[in-house]
Amino acid sequence: MSTSNDLLSCPISFVLFHDPVVAQDGHTYERAAIEDWIRRNGKSPITQQQLSIKHLYPNHLETRIVDSFEEFTRNKKYQFTLDIDIRKSDRPFFQTQTKSIYNAQWLLNNDNLSEIVLLKINGARARKEASFYVELTRHPNIVRTFDFVNDKDDNRQNGAVLLIQEYACKGSLYDLLQEQPVLPNEKVLVQMFLQIIEAMIYLASNQVIHGDSACRSALVFHADPNNPENNVVKLTDFGLSRASQLFSVVPSSAQTQLDIVPVRYAAPEILLDSTQPDHYTEKSEVNSMGVLMWEAYSRSTLPWTNVERDEDVIQLVTMGDVLPQSSNCSQPY
Known part of the structure; x- marks a missing residue:
């Protein structure tokens, strides 16, 4: 794992510091993140030297820097x-x-x-x-x-x-998978999927349905094709509340509902009637997450790539057809 260029963020979690500590390797981490890392790995994520939870010390300078930034935003x-x-x-x-x-x-x-x-x-x-x-x-x-x-x-x-x-220095998961010559280790993909799912669970607990889950909606802050623990992805591009119709028809003579619904990722019930807010649920999110995983295993291939027209995709999905298992996906998954 390389160090982050962002002085305000933990190099493990890439989250703004809340309780920064200095480890024996001389680097600063978020306390909870480095304690969890040490329990699982025992070594520094940057220098590979042995680390001990007993030898973590508060970084008061980093705390002041973060407090200064927070004050800066509050003053604005x-x-x-x-x-x-x-x-x-x-x-x-x-x-x-x-x-x-x-x-x-x-x-x-x-x-x-x-x-x-x-x-x-x-x-x-x-x-x-x-x-x-x-x-x-x-x-x-x-x-x-x-x-x-x-x-x-x-x-x-x-x-x-x-x-x-x-800023996500590695771009989107879509870009990452297309640019790499080979697919990352399967355990790496699973770790990324789990992080995306955690984000979707958090959104759902706040009465928000993502509504457009795809590899392009996951931004990569750290990538390691071989070590699952060295990968950090974060979800973006969300905004569909249970009580609103974010994807409702915007007045336009040319635009239809299906122009703005992500057809190739949407659940059957949404494709049958995308005007019903109660069709956008955790269940429809699970469907979209499944398509996202298929897309990742297929190295950012467009879902239903052999079907040219979205109208034909709608007919297939609403009739019960599903995407085939990717050849890169092993049987345990």
Whole structure:
């Protein structure tokens, strides 16, 4: 495991420090994360030297740095201003119909601040979805969102919402699997799946259904193709509450409901009638998670890749067809 470039985050969990401690290897970790690591491995995740829980000492300097960052965000009242607090790149490095992600950097006191990106959300439900990111940000497997950004020149004109989020240095799970020459060890994939499931359980416990689970929705903060314990993924791109219709039809002469429902990942009940909010449940999430795992085992192959039209996929799934077991998936799984 390599060290993190982010001075505010634990190199094991990649979560903002809460109780930072220094170990015998001279590196700082979140106490709970390094204690768990030592119990399971006994050695430093960075230097491989033997470590002892008895020799973990509070890092008061790191605590002050984190407290300073938290105070910085509180003083801003969780409202940042573009080109005053942060700067974004001119063009996004990722873009869909409703979202764009830009490289970004802090402009003030940025020596010890987290690496960040700027997420721009467009559309009728932009602020509703953005609020989920902000409110549900403190889980180790959910991408951290620092808060809203005010863009005086743009936001009020088109209803777009800007958010500051932590930067995932390895990109998405989709990108990672496509770029690697061989599939990671199966135990590595399972560890990633478990982290994604933990995030989905947390969302469900807060009355939020992800609604669009796929490899592109899992961001990779650390990757090791051979050691399961050295992998960290976090879920993003969520925002479907039980009581709302985030995927409801946006008024448009050309757009239909199925244009915005992730057809190839959706459960049969959603494909039968995507206008019913009670069809988006933990059960439909389990279905999407199964498709995500198939996609990962297939190295980011599009589900139902041999079926060209989404309409035909809908017919197959609603008639009971399922994706075949991937050839890379062993029998125990």
